[in-house]
Amino acid sequence: MKVSYYPGCSLEETAIDYAESIAAVAPLLDLELAELEDWNCCGASAAHSINHTLALDLSARNLLIARQAGLDLVVPCALCFNRLKVAEKALPVPQENKGKTQPPVKVWDLLDYLTQPEFLKSLAGKVVRPLAGLKAVCYYGCLAARPPKVTDKEAYENPGNMEALLRALGAEPLDWSYKTDCCGAGLALARPDIIDTLVKRLYDRALAAGAECFVVSCQMCQANLDLPQKRIAKKAGRDYYLPVLYFTELIGLALAHPEVDKWLARHLVDPRPLLKKLGALSAFA
Amino acid sequence: MSLEKQIAISPAGELAAKLNSAQLPVDACYQCKKCSSGCPLTFAMDLLPDQVIRLALLGQEEQVLGAVTPWVCSSCETCTTRCPNGIDIAGVMDWLKEEALRRGYSIPQVQISRFHQSFLETVRLGGGRLSEPLLLGLYSLRSGKTLEKLKSGELKDELLLGWELVRRGRLKPKLPKKLKGAGEIAAFFAKSER
Ligand code: SF4
Ligand code: SF4
Numbered sequence: 001m002k003v004s005y006y007p008g009c010s011l012e013e014t015a016i017d018y019a020e021s022i023a024a025v026a027p028l029l030d031l032e033l034a035e036l037e038d039w040n041c042c043g044a045s046a047a048h049s050i051n052h053t054l055a056l057d058l059s060a061r062n063l064l065i066a067r068q069a070g071l072d073l074v075v076p077c078a079l080c081f082n083r084l085k086v087a088e089k090a091l092p093v094p095q096e097n098k099g100k101t102q103p104p105v106k107v108w109d110l111l112d113y114l115t116q117p118e119f120l121k122s123l124a125g126k127v128v129r130p131l132a133g134l135k136a137v138c139y140y141g142c143l144a145a146r147p148p149k150v151t152d153k154e155a156y157e158n159p160g161n162m163e164a165l166l167r168a169l170g171a172e173p174l175d176w177s178y179k180t181d182c183c184g185a186g187l188a189l190a191r192p193d194i195i196d197t198l199v200k201r202l203y204d205r206a207l208a209a210g211a212e213c214f215v216v217s218c219q220m221c222q223a224n225l226d227l228p229q230k231r232i233a234k235k236a237g238r239d240y241y242l243p244v245l246y247f248t249e250l251i252g253l254a255l256a257h258p259e260v261d262k263w264l265a266r267h268l269v270d271p272r273p274l275l276k277k278l279g280a281l282s283a284f285a
Numbered sequence: 286m287s288l289e290k291q292i293a294i295s296p297a298g299e300l301a302a303k304l305n306s307a308q309l310p311v312d313a314c315y316q317c318k319k320c321s322s323g324c325p326l327t328f329a330m331d332l333l334p335d336q337v338i339r340l341a342l343l344g345q346e347e348q349v350l351g352a353v354t355p356w357v358c359s360s361c362e363t364c365t366t367r368c369p370n371g372i373d374i375a376g377v378m379d380w381l382k383e384e385a386l387r388r389g390y391s392i393p394q395v396q397i398s399r400f401h402q403s404f405l406e407t408v409r410l411g412g413g414r415l416s417e418p419l420l421l422g423l424y425s426l427r428s429g430k431t432l433e434k435l436k437s438g439e440l441k442d443e444l445l446l447g448w449e450l451v452r453r454g455r456l457k458p459k460l461p462k463k464l465k466g467a468g469e470i471a472a473f474f475a476k477s478e479r
Pocket of ligand 1: 313314315316317318319320321334335338367368369370371372374
């Protein structure tokens with residue numbers, strides 16, 4: 001299966017671990033990711049906050065490139081995904097698609113794409129190292145789901161596809177009420193004090209649910225839960241050890257991809273002690 | 286302004302009309318406060334989201350354009366998702382920020398407005414993609430808080446964090462790839478500034 005792929009700017013840099021794990025995992029699932037030719041930044045929160053014309057133009061250009069490529073478009077970043085869906089709703093439907101219900105190319109967020117039933121089935125069959133005992137809360141963040149009239153999602157308040165994936169990999173997803181609550185990532189640089197409040201609440205709720213780690217599908221959530229953990233712990237006067245893993249890293253782990261260690265080493269909160277304890281990293285120990 | 290304080294208001298229709306023409310109608314709001322109940326950022330706001338909508342509907346431009354609320358709104362879209370009357374509250378927050386800047390209002394959260402501006406400037410300078418190290422540099426210069434942060438120790442923490450990222454290969458001081466569409470992108474910027 002071949003799809004167009006829009007990585008977005010941060011996957012070329014701070015989220016290089018996400019990018020590497022996606023690139024490694026796709027072929028294991030017989031998925032070919034064709035990077036969109038000459039894609040540009042979607043403008044992120046900055047553009048839609050203070051320059052709506054620019055926001056629309058930037059994302060519309062990416063969508064038009066994808067339409068030219070003619071393949072479904074898969075997007076790992078929740079914010080880029082959201083902006084592309086906004087552009088999709090704003091752009092006129094091309095002539096040849098008039099009257100059809102399907103858009104010319106479908107825009108997917110990566111988690112949704114990889115948790116389609118056929119992928120889940122094939123994944124379950126490929127697990128060589130089940131993630132038994134891995135107690136995790138799934139954290140979806142905001143923009144992959146909301147608002148549904150933009151994202152076209154059905155399960156926007158209580159999604160369950162990441163949990164289904166974890167179960168297929170042998171892990172133990174825990175129920176909690178904060179899976180789509182905001183972590184405030186867009187304010188991380190300008191108002192770190194706000195992040196401290198929002199993210200601490202997520203840590204505490206995750207721990208209360210019995211979790212030992214977070215699993216995420218958005219690199220902004222990852223950064224925002226991973227990078228300030230020490231700072232938040234210091235402020236709260238207590239220790240936190242809650243690694244923040246990408247769902248693609250877990251796929252790599254369960255399917256025993258040889259490069260898992262390289263991705264995990266890039267996290268600030270090192271997940272390896274937890275995984276070693278569970279025996280999930282024994283090959284590298 | 287305190288949330289409880291009663292305010293004498295002379296209603297005016299222009300703001301609601303402007304929001305209408307921006308496809309952000311607010312007149313269906315019946316003050317159920319569902320938007321504010323689900324908003325995770327109310328602790329950092331001066332007006333609750335439902336108050337912003339009500340005051341906008343009543344044409345209280347000074348109050349809503351000068352408020353902290355639109356700036357600390359994280360655009361999480363919870364309010365827009367849940368409003369029983371289909372009001373795009375998050376969209377109104379964006380509109381207010383853009384309008385406040387356009388009209389030259391004094392911004393109550395310059396750290397945030399400067400962050401957004403630095404971000405877009407970085408994309409423009411990079412020719413269409415964002416360079417995260419360049420954004421960090423530009424924003425530190427613009428935020429003008431260096432001395433304050435030096436004193437509080439925050440600067441040291443930030444630099445240490447930056448170093449941790451460099452060490453782990455997550456921050457590389459390089460410029461983004463040159464795009465074939467750089468001219469197109471520059472034209473988008475020029476058009477939006479007109
Ligand atoms: S949820 Fe909608 S109708 Fe209710 S107060 Fe907020 S904006 Fe008004
Ligand atoms: S979009 Fe803004 S106002 Fe609406 S719920 Fe989120 S933070 Fe609150």
